Amino acid sequence: xxxxxxxxxxxxxxxxxxxxxxxxxxxxxxxxxxxxxxxxxxxxxxxxxxxxxxxxxxxxxxxxxxxxxxxxxxxxxxxxxxxxxxxxxxxxxxxxxxxxxxxxxxxxxxxxxxxxxxxxxxxxxxxxxxxxxxxxxxxxxxxxxxxxxxxxxxxxxxxxxxxxxxxxxxxxxxxxxxxxxxxxxxxxxxxxxxxxxxxxxxxxxxxxxxxxxxxxxxxxxxxxxxxxxxxxxxxxxxxxxxxxxxxxxxxxxxxxxxxxxxxxxxxxxxxxxxxxxxxxxxxxxxxxxxxxxxxxxxxxxxxxxxxxxxxxxxxxxxxxxxxxxxxxxxxxxxxxxxxxxxxxxxxxxxxxxxxxxxxxxxxxxxxxxxxxxxxxxxxxxxxxxxxxxxxxxxxxxxxxxxxxxxxxxxxxxxxxxxxxxxxxxxxxxxxxxxxxxxxxxxxxxxxxxxxxxxxxxxxxxxxxxxxxxxxxxxxxxxxxxxxxxxxxxxxxxxxxxxxxxxxxxxxxxxxxxxxxxxxxxxxxxxxxxxxxxxxxxxxxxxxxxxxxxxxxxxxxxxxxxxxxxxxxxxxxxxxxxxx
Amino acid sequence: xxxxxxxxxxxxxxxxxxxxxxxxxxxxxxxxxxxxxxxxxxxxxxxxxxxxxxxxxxxxxxxxxxxxxxxxxxxxxxxxxxxxxxxxxxxxxxxxxxxxxxxxxxxxxxxxxxxxxxxxxxxxxxx
Numbered sequence: 001x002x003x004x005x006x007x008x009x010x011x012x013x014x015x016x017x018x019x020x021x022x023x024x025x026x027x028x029x030x031x032x033x034x035x036x037x038x039x040x041x042x043x044x045x046x047x048x049x050x051x052x053x054x055x056x057x058x059x060x061x062x063x064x065x066x067x068x069x070x071x072x073x074x075x076x077x078x079x080x081x082x083x084x085x086x087x088x089x090x091x092x093x094x095x096x097x098x099x100x101x102x103x104x105x106x107x108x109x110x111x112x113x114x115x116x117x118x119x120x121x122x123x124x125x126x127x128x129x130x131x132x133x134x135x136x137x138x139x140x141x142x143x144x145x146x147x148x149x150x151x152x153x154x155x156x157x158x159x160x161x162x163x164x165x166x167x168x169x170x171x172x173x174x175x176x177x178x179x180x181x182x183x184x185x186x187x188x189x190x191x192x193x194x195x196x197x198x199x200x201x202x203x204x205x206x207x208x209x210x211x212x213x214x215x216x217x218x219x220x221x222x223x224x225x226x227x228x229x230x231x232x233x234x235x236x237x238x239x240x241x242x243x244x245x246x247x248x249x250x251x252x253x254x255x256x257x258x259x260x261x262x263x264x265x266x267x268x269x270x271x272x273x274x275x276x277x278x279x280x281x282x283x284x285x286x287x288x289x290x291x292x293x294x295x296x297x298x299x300x301x302x303x304x305x306x307x308x309x310x311x312x313x314x315x316x317x318x319x320x321x322x323x324x325x326x327x328x329x330x331x332x333x334x335x336x337x338x339x340x341x342x343x344x345x346x347x348x349x350x351x352x353x354x355x356x357x358x359x360x361x362x363x364x365x366x367x368x369x370x371x372x373x374x375x376x377x378x379x380x381x382x383x384x385x386x387x388x389x390x391x392x393x394x395x396x397x398x399x400x401x402x403x404x405x406x407x408x409x410x411x412x413x414x415x416x417x418x419x420x421x422x423x424x425x426x427x428x429x430x431x432x433x434x435x436x437x438x439x440x441x442x443x444x445x446x447x448x449x450x451x452x453x454x455x456x457x458x459x460x461x462x463x464x465x466x467x468x469x470x471x472x473x474x475x476x477x478x479x480x481x482x483x484x485x486x487x488x489x490x491x492x493x494x495x496x497x498x499x500x501x502x503x504x505x506x507x508x509x510x511x512x513x514x515x516x517x518x519x520x521x522x523x524x525x526x527x528x529x530x531x532x533x534x535x536x537x538x539x540x541x542x543x544x545x546x547x548x549x550x551x552x553x554x555x556x557x558x559x560x561x562x563x564x565x566x567x568x569x570x571x572x573x574x575x576x577x578x579x
Numbered sequence: 580x581x582x583x584x585x586x587x588x589x590x591x592x593x594x595x596x597x598x599x600x601x602x603x604x605x606x607x608x609x610x611x612x613x614x615x616x617x618x619x620x621x622x623x624x625x626x627x628x629x630x631x632x633x634x635x636x637x638x639x640x641x642x643x644x645x646x647x648x649x650x651x652x653x654x655x656x657x658x659x660x661x662x663x664x665x666x667x668x669x670x671x672x673x674x675x676x677x678x679x680x681x682x683x684x685x686x687x688x689x690x691x692x693x694x695x696x697x698x699x700x701x702x703x704x705x706x
Contacts, residue, residue, distance in 0.1 A: 353664035353685050354593055360686035361599035368606050397686050 024315045031307045036300065043296045047289070054285040059247050059261065062274055062281075066245055066263040069203050069211070070272045076199070077267055080116075080173055080191060081156055083109060087119075088177040088187045096121045096187070099130050106132040117170060117190040122148070124184045133190065142188075151176050151186050158268040161193055161221045161230060169193045169221075169230050193230075196222045209276045214238065216269040226254070226275070238262045238273060249278070349400035356396050363389045414562065416451040417459065419484050419492055426463040430471070437476050444483040452492055453561035458534045465531045466496050466554050473500025473552060490560040491540075497553040503546035511544060538562050582608035585700055586628065589613045590620035590646060591635035591662070600633075603689060609696075617641030621649050624657065631680075631699050633692075635662045636670050644674060651678045658699035662687070 087096075087105060095101050106119045118133020126143025142148040151157040151174040159172040174188045200211050200222060213221035218234045220227065227234055235253040238260070239246050245263040252258050257278035264271040279286075367386035370379060427434070427441065434441060470480045483495040503511065512532040535542040539562035546552040587609050589597040594615060601611040612629075614620035618641055624632065632650065636643035647659050661674045661682035671682035680699045683692060 350664055354596070357664065357685040357687065358593065358595045358599070361596055361603065364689050365599050365603045365606070368603055372606065393686055397684075401684070 020315055020319055023318075024311055027311050027314070028307055031311070032304070035303050035307070039296070039299060039303070043292060047292060050288060050292075051285060054282070054288070055249070058281050058285070059259065062259070062261045062276065063245050063247070063263075065203060065205075066261045066272055066274050069199060070263045070265060072199055073196070073213075073270070073272065074265055074267055076195060077158060077173075077265075080113070080189070081158070081175065081267075083113060084119075084173055084175045084187050084189050085156070088175050093121070093123075093177075093179065093183060093185050097130050099132070102130045103132040115191040115193075115195055117192055119190075120188045122174075122186050122188055129185075147172055147174050147188070148186075150174075152184075160215045160219065160269065163231065193222065205274075206276070206280065208280050209274065211272070211274045213270045213272055216271075221270055226252075234273070236260065238271060352396070353400055356393055356400070360390065360393045360397075363393065414453050414455060417454050417456050418449065418451055419459065419494060419558075420445045420449055422456060422459050423463060423482055423484070426460055426467060430464070430467055434471070437471060437474070437478065439471060439474060440477065440479045442479065442481040444481065446485045448486065449484050449492060450486050450490075450560065452558055454538055454558060458538060459558075462531050462534055462556065465527045466556075469527065470496055470498040470500065470552070470554075473502075474498050475500070487557060492558055492560075494556045494558070495553060496556075497551060499551040502548040502550055503544070503552055504548055508544060508546055512542075583610070585609050585630045585696070587611040587696065588620060588623060588629040588632045590615075590617060590632065590638070590643075592616060592638045593635070600687070607693065617643070617646035617649070620646060621653075624650060625653070629657060630703070631696050632657055632659045633662060634659055635664075635685075636674070636682075637664060644670065644677065647674055647677055647679055656703060658703050660692075660695055660699060 087109075091101070091105070096105075102119060102121060106116065109119075110116050118131065118135065118137075120131040120133070120137065121129045122142055123129050126141050126145075126148050128137055128140045128142065131138050147157050147159055155176045157172070157174040159174075161169045161171055163169055170190050170192050172188060172190055174186055176184065176186045178184055196213060203211055205211055210225045210227070212224040212227070212234075214234045215221055218238065220230055220232050220234050223229045224234070227236075236250075239248065239262070245261060248260040248262070250258065250260070252275070259276045259278055259281040261274045261276075262271050263273075363386050367383065367390070370382050370386065373379075423443070423445065467480070467482075471478075474480060479499045481495070481497045483493075483497075485493050487493050512528050532542055535556055535558075538558055540556055540558040542554065542556050544552065544554050587601075587604055589601055589611060590613075591597045592615055594613075597613045597615075601613050604611045612623065612627075614623055617634075617638055620632070620634070621641075623629075634643045634646055638646075641649070643661055643663075647661065650657055650659060655678070658680040659674075659678070661671060661679045662685055663671055663682060664685040671679075674682055680702075681695050683695065
């Protein structure tokens with residue numbers, strides 16, 4: 001089933017016109033698929049892994065910073081609460097009710113600790129009993145205020161930031177005190193928030209990074225660089241999970257991509273927020289991302305180029321090897337045809353020769369007897385008849401001898417020969433034809449032609465066959481050109497061209513096949529086939545090109561010496577056929 | 580030497596061929612005998628004297644070349660004309676090398692055969 005799939009994908013069973021195109025397309029597609037898919041998968045997986053990993057690495061220090069700063073804030077506030085609680089336990093209600101005493105206390109704590117602005121004593125009904133500080137608040141009732149109610153419930157209270165009388169941001173810390181006799185009163189101090197700014201400034205924030213406090217309602221408790229001043233609303237909803245730092249990646253109201261870390265206070269309703277633009281926070285990640293994308297596309301381009309080039313080379317190789325295989329097959333078929341025809345004709349000729357010899361002798365005897373006998377009726381006729389039979393036997397004999405000649409293996413005699421000399425000899429031999437048809441022979445013989453190792457007789461036969469054909473193809477006053485030249489890599493090339501009637505394409509296909517003839521009863525169809533056989537025997541190549549009405553060119557290439565193997569084969573075949 | 584005194588031995592498995600050829604030779608005044616295989620031919624040569632032997636190359640049993648070899652081994656003087664139905668001249672050449680006088684191809688031209696017989700007889704010293 002898998003094989004079937006592969007066959008279908010590569011169209012292995014089809015031999016269409018654009019078989020190679022389809023093969024090329026499929027190889028490219030499949031190779032792309034099996035290289036790009038894993039690469040892309042790897043890049044995508046890496047992308048997300050690196051992203052989460054790097055984000056963790058970037059967020060962790062921000063977390064730590066947030067936790068540390070929050071801790072400092074809480075320590076500060078805790079300390080202030082402890083001071084107020086210490087005063088409330090150290091002094092009783094009566095002592096604190098005295099304005100002189102409370103003023104003295106404020107002076108001494110101001111001396112020791114920063115931030116204290118005023119201090120006031122409030123009784124159970126919420127009435128301010130005594131007060132030390134810059135404002136005149138004496139007699140004010142706090143019973144309706146949240147700070148009073150919260151303190152009554154929780155025992156202590158730290159307020160959100162508010163703008164005091166002189167538009168300075170302040171917070172209030174209130175502590176409740178329960179006496180042994182069941183009396184309840186509370187101490188209330190106001191603290192300015194300069195220290196908030198100092199603490200944030202001491203965090204050592206990186207460039208473009210903002211840090212500030214917000215209340216539970218999202219109101220800014222300190223100034224922010226990007227999101228407004230104290231008591232303005234912070235535009236981003238910060239997720240509040242109690243006592244745990246949180247991070248959040250998103251976009252703010254100014255459309256900046258930000259990384260936000262929040263850390264809620266445990267002793268007051270504040271949350272410390274650090275906001276860092278992603279461009280700063282994820283700088284290394286962006287660099288890595290760019291690198292990854294660049295590397296991916298470069299590899300992608302290299303892969304495509306390599307696949308394209310490789311496929312091209314592969315297809316070209318397949319094409320040329322297919323071509324070679326086809327050529328070899330054709331030649332093999334041709335050679336086999338020639339050899340089997342050779343064997344067949346030898347066998348047939350031999351079998352026919354014996355009965356032919358009997359006919360010959362019988363008729364000969366008949367004619368002997370007729371000639372010896374005295375005149376009888378039809379004697380002349382009988383003489384004529386026997387002569388006719390003997391004549392026909394002679395014709396048969398010629399045919400069988402020709403057939404035997406076709407298969408005959410002549411001993412090849414390899415010697416150095418000069419092709420130009422042989423051409424001249426053959427032309428002398430064919431001289432009558434040339435004169436008779438008044439053919440113009442053009443000789444383009446190379447003067448520096450090399451001597452090649454070959455068989456003179458066989459080359460003569462080739463020339464006689466090809467020149468006879470050329471002479472037959474041209475009309476009176478036709479032109480035949482014979483050209484010889486040395487080949488670059490040794491050997492010689494012989495070209496015989498005529499301006500005769502040419503050979504149609506359907507004939508040229510079979511031109512070297514034995515018994516293929518267009519001369520009907522005049523030809524045996526063996527001439528070019530024998531020529532082909534001889535050229536092959538001498539280790540050469542023969543090719544033909546022709547155009548109907550314009551003429552024909554036969555080109556023969558002969559090596560400077562015949563292939564040893566060819567000659568050896570000839571000799572062993574010769575031995576086999578001997579009987 | 581007149582034709583009457585010339586004795587020819589024909590050796591070929593093709594009886595129709597040699598009997599007719601023999602008749603034609605006798606018409607021309609020769610004395611001729613036939614043998615249908617190499618062994619018979621050799622026996623006849625051992626028992627009688629011939630002036631010329633005409634032997635076909637292709638025969639069952641002892642073939643023409645073997646018969647020729649045998650003759651040359653025993654009676655070197657007898658001239659032998661080989662016949663071949665085969666186009667190949669190779670066996671003919673081989674026969675010449677062994678000591679045949681000449682070789683001819685089937686079907687025969689009777690005049691050519693007569694010429695060869697005459698030459699063979701004339702060139703062979705009488706012993």
